[in-house]
Amino acid sequence: MGRNKKESFENVLFTIPSIIMVTITIYIPFIMSGFYSLTEWNGISKEPRFIGLENFKTLFSGSSEFVKSLIFTGKYTVLFMIFSNVLAIAVAVALVQKIKTANIMRGMFFIPYIMSMTIVGFIWKFIFSQGFATLFEKTGMEFLNWSWLGERNLAFFAVVFVGVWQSLGFYIVLYIAGLQAVPKDVLEAATVDGATSWKRFFRVTLPLLGPSITTCVFMSLTNAVKVFDIILALTKGGPGGSTYSATLDIYREAFQNNNYGLGSAKSLVFFVIVLVITQVVLKVMNSREVDL
Template sequence: MTKKRRKIILEFIIFTSPVILLFLLTYIYPFISGFIYMFTDWNGISSKITFVGLENFSNIFSESSGFVNSVSFTIRLTAVVVPVSNLLALAFALILDMDLKLRNFIRTLLFMPNVITLIIIGFMWQFVFTNTFESLYKYTGLDFFNWSWLGDERLAFWSVAVVCIWQVVGFYMVIYISGLQTVNQEVLEASIIDGAGRWQRFYHIILPFIVPAITIALFLSISNTLRTFDIPFVLTKGGPGFATRTVVFNIYEEAFKKNNYGLGSAKAFILFVATALITLIQVLVLKRKEVEN
């Protein structure tokens, strides 16, 4: 090995090793040890760890583990939050793309929930659903405000969904606004002269340009909603009963409340596979789009 070559390698090691070491510490070691935990019955404390094979995976689906319940809640939540938040975001984006005086200021305000700690958002909305609604009921007499928004199983689902949508709308709106800026203005103006209606213009001219933005926003919102934790943790505390416990909530309780590290790790692995699959599909879809263009 020449002296020069040795110097290149030495420099490479000096520059890259801090991040590589941290990477081993925060990603590789936890990932591998989590993979081992899930085949054991470890409780996180005892020195006796028994290898139980795939037993955790059959326990996951038992009633008492609450996993099936939390998966069902999370999927229903995703099924509501993803389409509604994206449609609202697109609507806001279309309006704010127009020549309005206050559009930058309004954009800043709508994006604001993304910079506030999620648990504060939970508290704020808890106040709305309890005290504020109570006062509104006194003034208006509308039954709507008197419903038990956090205490009733079915309503609690919608309360969590509303808050999740409220929190993310501004984020996807920004993605759609940047998508709308790629729309070819000349084609758009030509279509107006040719007498295309509002809907035709949107469907035939604007939509094709914002398909990449839609793809990105959709996949992001799916994988983000699947990892929901903080909002129901504070807003409903997962209740009433177990009605609003998400998958992450369930993993958190299994590991840190019930001390079942093995079972918790098995659940965490399923979460990992699900989110990794979604990312993989996203990459493939975007790649195919690039090829088509």
């Protein structure tokens, strides 16, 4: 009993610093944001002015840019999730084959993920603006002469492309781990039963990848809804505010416009939306997993 009490005391003692840090960095700022969302405050004056729910009414008024940023974030999230997971599965299936350069190719795909998203954004900004222009002069391919960051629709797809390119290697690694965990005897049994390679993949391998798919879909969802760095480096929300994500809009409202009250209200609304969506997606994906 004495030893158990000592171990319990040590466990509590070692977790107290973590609890204190999480409380200071997450819970207290979250509560303060809830308070500031009910006020009008520029971040400088000593006393925030209480205005009730006026900030939340402003958010969903016709003149609010926040709704537009939510729509952009939603479209970006859908495309990011689809392309990231579909391409990652396709590449992972290719890389688990007996290829001599498979390990080298895995490393090449993973390198962009370990790079800073801001650096990746600046690199691709240079490629879209100057690299494509040089290639157009040498090849004459018309799409290289398009204004990828200067037109609304093209800028959106450019941001999606860079986001998928940067994070693809991470999802490939997760899917490779899932593919290697698929029991070989199950695949061999399917082959004996006469299943073709396509049927083995869609009827056996893909259902057994359920846990990996759930993890990758959930992580791609959370990474997409909080997109910030790449857009800031690539377009800064342009052209004409067409690529403002929700996080970039919150940052602009609070730290550029010095409207901490409205910025806090936007962050709370965005938090609730993300919480609901992630829980629904996670529940749906978990219900579709197949147990072996």
